[in-house]
Amino acid sequence: MSGTSTYQPQNAFLKWFERRLPIVGLVHSSFVTYPTPRNLNYWWTFGGILSFMLVVQIITGIVLVMHYTPNVNMAFDSVEHIMRDVNYGWLLRYVHATGASAFFFAVYIHMFRGLYYGSYKAPREVLWILGVIIYLLMMATGFMGYVLPWGQMSFWAATVITSLFGAIPVVGEPIVTWLWGGYAVGNPTLQRFFSLHYLLPFVIAGVVGLHVWALHIAGQNNPAGVEPQTEKDTVPFTPYATTKDAFGLAVFCIFFAWFVFYIPNYLMHPDNYIPANPGQTPPEIVPEWYYLPFYAILRSIPNKLAGVIALFSSILVLAFVPWLDTSRIKSATYRPIYKWCFWAFVVVCIGLGYLGSQPPAGIYVRIAQFLTFCYFAFFLIAMPLLGLIETPRPQPNSIADAVLKKAKKPMGVIALLGVAVVGLAALFGSTTQASAQEAENPPALKWSFSGPFGTFDRGQLQRGFKVYSEVCKNCHSLKLLSFRNLGEPGGPGFTEAQVKAIAEDFKVKDTNDQGEVVERKGRPADRFPPPFENDAQARQVTGGALPPDMSVLAKARGYKRGFPTFLVDMVVPYQEAGTDYIAAIVNGFAEKPANVTLPPNTYYNKYFPGHAIGMRPPLTDKQVEYTDGSPQTVDQYARDVAAFLMWAAEPNLEARHRIGFQVMIFLIVFAGLLYFTKRKVWADVH
Amino acid sequence: MSSAEPTRRDFLYIATGAVGAIGAAATLIPLIGQMNPDASTIAAGAPIEVDLSPIAEGQVIKVFWRSKPIFISHRSKKEIDEVRAVPTNTLKDPQEDQARVQKGHDQWLVLIGICTHLGCIPLANQGDYDGWFCPCHGSQYDASGRIRRGPAPFNLAVPPYKFVSDSKIQIG
Numbered sequence: 001m002s003g004t005s006t007y008q009p010q011n012a013f014l015k016w017f018e019r020r021l022p023i024v025g026l027v028h029s030s031f032v033t034y035p036t037p038r039n040l041n042y043w044w045t046f047g048g049i050l051s052f053m054l055v056v057q058i059i060t061g062i063v064l065v066m067h068y069t070p071n072v073n074m075a076f077d078s079v080e081h082i083m084r085d086v087n088y089g090w091l092l093r094y095v096h097a098t099g100a101s102a103f104f105f106a107v108y109i110h111m112f113r114g115l116y117y118g119s120y121k122a123p124r125e126v127l128w129i130l131g132v133i134i135y136l137l138m139m140a141t142g143f144m145g146y147v148l149p150w151g152q153m154s155f156w157a158a159t160v161i162t163s164l165f166g167a168i169p170v171v172g173e174p175i176v177t178w179l180w181g182g183y184a185v186g187n188p189t190l191q192r193f194f195s196l197h198y199l200l201p202f203v204i205a206g207v208v209g210l211h212v213w214a215l216h217i218a219g220q221n222n223p224a225g226v227e228p229q230t231e232k233d234t235v236p237f238t239p240y241a242t243t244k245d246a247f248g249l250a251v252f253c254i255f256f257a258w259f260v261f262y263i264p265n266y267l268m269h270p271d272n273y274i275p276a277n278p279g280q281t282p283p284e285i286v287p288e289w290y291y292l293p294f295y296a297i298l299r300s301i302p303n304k305l306a307g308v309i310a311l312f313s314s315i316l317v318l319a320f321v322p323w324l325d326t327s328r329i330k331s332a333t334y335r336p337i338y339k340w341c342f343w344a345f346v347v348v349c350i351g352l353g354y355l356g357s358q359p360p361a362g363i364y365v366r367i368a369q370f371l372t373f374c375y376f377a378f379f380l381i382a383m384p385l386l387g388l389i390e391t392p393r394p395q396p397n398s399i400a401d402a403v404l405k406k407a408k409k410p411m412g413v414i415a416l417l418g419v420a421v422v423g424l425a426a427l428f429g430s431t432t433q434a435s436a437q438e439a440e441n442p443p444a445l446k447w448s449f450s451g452p453f454g455t456f457d458r459g460q461l462q463r464g465f466k467v468y469s470e471v472c473k474n475c476h477s478l479k480l481l482s483f484r485n486l487g488e489p490g491g492p493g494f495t496e497a498q499v500k501a502i503a504e505d506f507k508v509k510d511t512n513d514q515g516e517v518v519e520r521k522g523r524p525a526d527r528f529p530p531p532f533e534n535d536a537q538a539r540q541v542t543g544g545a546l547p548p549d550m551s552v553l554a555k556a557r558g559y560k561r562g563f564p565t566f567l568v569d570m571v572v573p574y575q576e577a578g579t580d581y582i583a584a585i586v587n588g589f590a591e592k593p594a595n596v597t598l599p600p601n602t603y604y605n606k607y608f609p610g611h612a613i614g615m616r617p618p619l620t621d622k623q624v625e626y627t628d629g630s631p632q633t634v635d636q637y638a639r640d641v642a643a644f645l646m647w648a649a650e651p652n653l654e655a656r657h658r659i660g661f662q663v664m665i666f667l668i669v670f671a672g673l674l675y676f677t678k679r680k681v682w683a684d685v686h
Numbered sequence: 687m688s689s690a691e692p693t694r695r696d697f698l699y700i701a702t703g704a705v706g707a708i709g710a711a712a713t714l715i716p717l718i719g720q721m722n723p724d725a726s727t728i729a730a731g732a733p734i735e736v737d738l739s740p741i742a743e744g745q746v747i748k749v750f751w752r753s754k755p756i757f758i759s760h761r762s763k764k765e766i767d768e769v770r771a772v773p774t775n776t777l778k779d780p781q782e783d784q785a786r787v788q789k790g791h792d793q794w795l796v797l798i799g800i801c802t803h804l805g806c807i808p809l810a811n812q813g814d815y816d817g818w819f820c821p822c823h824g825s826q827y828d829a830s831g832r833i834r835r836g837p838a839p840f841n842l843a844v845p846p847y848k849f850v851s852d853s854k855i856q857i858g
Contacts, residue, residue, distance in 0.1 A: 513740075
């Protein structure tokens with residue numbers, strides 16, 4: 001894409017082909033001989049990483065569509081069908097869902113890199129604006145993808161985000177109705193979002209093509225911020241940039257794989273494992289992490305229209321950065337004041353992100369307002385002003401010069417980062433303390449399936465199933481599970497004969513040849529039949545509360561982890577908030593404190609949010625008989641049934657851990673090899 | 687350095703390339719595997735039981751097993767005699783009628799009701815051979831489900847089944 005190709009095919013067929021369609025020459029000149037500045041650091045590998053992520057998302061997305069059903073009655077179950085039954089479906093979905101986060105993480109690094117090194121300045125303004133367009137498309141795509149599983153967060157995210165357009169004067173309401181295709185978010189909304197979620201990635205791919213084209217016209221920026229002048233300043237893209245990019249990508253994939261295989265639900269909200277309920281908003285609506293800073297900006301402004309304008313401006317302002325920044329110096333390395341402002345801006349974004357995840361109350365609204373001001377001040381005050389008042393450090397004459405004079409470690413920046421971390425920690429910590437007063441946190445129990453090598457304890461799963469089928473079953477359905485699952489690998493390990501016997505204990509509704517509804521004995525392929533005909537009947541029997549379905553309960557429940565625990569959870573890794581919570585609820589019934597009044601038909605529970613739970617204490621000691629000598633206590637029942645529900649929610653957990661280990665070993669070996677390959681390739685340049 | 691002589695550098699490049707190729711190939715396993723029948727589909731392919739008692743002589747019923755139509759034909763003595771009188775060497779896909787039914791249950795013919803030509807469902811009690819006629823391309827089968835005329839290459843297949851009792855079979 002950079003001028004005439006130097007590609008000279010030797011082969012007669014390639015010569016013939018090249019004269020008719022010079023595509024091989026195009027690839028050759030764009031990705032082989034293309035001169036790339038020799039001083040690019042690893043922050044520059046994120047462009048390649050982003051292209052890779054786009055391909056990953058498109059491929060896994062196309063595959064998921066083969067199994068997904070865009071219908072309000074089937075979407076949730078079809079996603080669970082992918083997780084449970086489709087071969088490697090759990091892997092493909094987790095790669096796609098986590099991949100969205102990895103994609104956004106990479107794009108934020110890429111954008112911050114551009115801001116730090118002035119990659120938006122002439123002659124790269126169009127390149128930058130194309131990037132902003134890609135980012136906007138990504139946001140739209142990510143949002144619509146989040147709606148597709150049709151969980152509680154999907155539904156309410158769709159409602160909240162589409163309602164933003166209602167802030168537009170006069171035409172707002174008709175626009176929102178048009179977006180919904182109904183009186184509220186519903187099936188038409190889901191289907192159009194699905195259609196657009198499939199379309200937009202290809203639009204992104206097209207704009208990425210333009211982005212790369214513009215990049216190869218203007219040439220890459222570099223950490224020194226001076227344009228290449230002689231051949232000494234550049235190296236050919238292949239093998240230099242390719243090996244460096246490949247190594248960077250492999251390292252990125254190690255982190256990505258960690259999330260996919262060991263903490264796939266870390267970035268997901270438990271509420272999204274609850275099927276969408278248009279009649280009930282979850283207590284806290286939180287977008288995906290990558291939208292949190294903008295969400296905080298939206299909420300910090302106490303006026304609907306102004307909030308929406310602030311939200312959209314905070315993104316659109318990026319498009320004007322090439323003209324807002326008045327400095328001629330590109331790289332922040334040579335801009336002493338801008339550099340500080342940049343890092344302060346990074347801290348502001350992280351701070352806004354954290355506030356976006358917190359309830360908008362009290363002092364946090366004020367802090368969010370202050371940070372919103374800082375966010376805009378960076379673009380509208382610092383950028384235009386610094387160009388006029390800042391005295392830049394001397395720039396190197398050429399890239400080759402910059403490479404020879406390796407700049408020393410910027411101690412000032414490190415010190416500032418230290419201050420920023422402490423500041424953010426104080427901010428996070430103070431909110432944690434405020435929320436910690438509300439309810440007691442469930443105790444963290446030991447689970448055999450936790451950690452990268454965790455496996456289920458078969459005996460525990462069988463005991464948990466016994467508790468379920470003797471007690472829980474009377475009120476709670478388990479409708480996504482089939483009897484056959486009980487005998488499948490990675491589960492309770494019942495034999496085929498045991499599964500058949502268990503299935504026959506259940507009565508399943510079927511139609512006979514005469515068209516009458518009859519009850520017959522269950523078969524292994526049948527789903528667990530629900531205890532009630534419908535929700536209304538369930539409420540009648542239980543006295544008001546609806547017993548939730550237990551199929552994905554262990555992933556649909558959790559509790560706030562707070563700071564810094566939520567960061568530690570990423571590394572430990574901790575994915576058992578749901579089981580800890582379930583076990584705590586079963587164990588948590590207690591005498592009502594004197595100062596608490598409970599609504600009728602509710603019971604006091606230490607760990608239930610609000611403490612008034614509609615379920616009466618379900619278990620007593622010795623209620624379920626264990627034959628393996630395990631203690632017949634409520635505490636043991638609680639652990640066993642929670643473990644059983646974890647398996648029910650994540651039947652492929654063991655396969656995930658096993659394959660994850662193989663992938664990790666592979667990636668570490670591959671990254672190591674790439675590192676040495678890259679070093680060998682670059683040996684004569686350094 | 688001579689290009690014929692392998693060096694440590696070459697070895698490193700080849701090793702890296704080979705490991706990368708293995709990774710790319712392994713990635714294809716889930717991407718291809720996901721299109722195979724999933725666990726629920728396989729579980730739904732479990733054997734089914736069919737009660738034969740309501741099927742009158744001369745009647746053909748259709749049931750579904752593994753999403754395929756299964757014909758169960760209660761044949762008359764005349765039909766059985768007729769198909770057994772045909773010399774097998776005149777047939778396109780030579781097979782004795784006895785080999786297509788179970789011993790002692792000669793009146794019960796169980797077939798996968800899919801034309802062996804291109805997968806259409808043949809119509810019962812039609813055609814010139816007292817058997818099935820495929821409306822798609824005109825293949826004709828006799829009362830033993832054997833191909834007698836038309837483009838189909840093979841007889842209608844017999845699914846795996848067994849008699850649980852005299853009046854009940856289990857298919858699969």
